[in-house]
Amino acid sequence: MENLQKMIESLNLENQITIEDIPQIDLYMDQVIQLFENKFSGSKRNDQDKVLTKTMINNYAKGKLFLPIKNKKYSKEHLILISLIYQFKGALSINDIKETLSGINERVMNSDIDIDQFYETFLHLANKNNDAFKEDIELKSKEVKEEVMELEDSHSAELENILMIASLAHMSNLYRRVAEKLVDEISDNGVDNK
Numbered sequence: 001m002e003n004l005q006k007m008i009e010s011l012n013l014e015n016q017i018t019i020e021d022i023p024q025i026d027l028y029m030d031q032v033i034q035l036f037e038n039k040f041s042g043s044k045r046n047d048q049d050k051v052l053t054k055t056m057i058n059n060y061a062k063g064k065l066f067l068p069i070k071n072k073k074y075s076k077e078h079l080i081l082i083s084l085i086y087q088f089k090g091a092l093s094i095n096d097i098k099e100t101l102s103g104i105n106e107r108v109m110n111s112d113i114d115i116d117q118f119y120e121t122f123l124h125l126a127n128k129n130n131d132a133f134k135e136d137i138e139l140k141s142k143e144v145k146e147e148v149m150e151l152e153d154s155h156s157a158e159l160e161n162i163l164m165i166a167s168l169a170h171m172s173n174l175y176r177r178v179a180e181k182l183v184d185e186i187s188d189n190g191v192d193n194k
Contacts, residue, residue: 004141012042013130016123017083019116026073029057032082040086052086060085065098067105077108080119087126091176096183103186140167 017039027035036052044051060066066081074082081101088097107113144167148160 004137008134008137010042012040013133014127015039015043016126017079018123019120022076022079024076026070026075027079028073029054032057032074032079035079036082036086052082057082059094063094063098064105065094065101067109077115080115081105081108083119084122091172091179092183096180099183099187140164140171143167 017035021035021039033052033054037050040051050056060082061069065085066078069075069078081104084101084104085097088100092100104113104115104118108115141164144160144164148156148163151159153159
């Protein structure tokens with residue numbers, strides 16, 4: 001865990017598709033994939049991973065996770081929604097993502113939301129989350145080291161890594177469960193809450 005700072009840097013947490021990154025013209029699927037690959041390739045766990053594929057986009061479209069495309073081109077609104085899907089997919093099921101974005105999709109189609117402003121707000125919160133994450137990781141690392149020292153075990157480095165993994169996985173599960181409860185709340189409130 002001595003390289004924790006390097007690990008955090010390798011996550012490229014600040015990589016996000018910004019409004020400025022999105023071209024003013026509609027894009028074909030290959031161009032969408034290239035935009036995401038260029039922006040998020042540094043965030044992949046290994047070189048074989050794909051940021052976004054045609055199959056993924058087609059599945060999102062078939063699952064109605066974003067509004068219908070026109071003439072095989074993706075608008076700025078589509079790119080914003082696909083970017084949100086990209087953020088959600090590590091923690092939520094496809095059905096939960098669909099439920100979460102259904103109201104936004106409807107509002108975009110009705111021109112009842114400033115999607116740019118909404119997305120900028122998300123990006124602002126994401127930046128704050130990155131800062132809080134970095135502080136929390138340092139705190140967790142310190143707590144784990146203190147706990148491991150009390151074990152007085154000759155394999156303390158290995159135990160430290162395992163306990164850190166367990167702690168992070170536990171926190172991830174807690175955040176995911178709260179997110180799922182919020183999705184359920186959206187589902188329970190239905191159209192009236194949109």
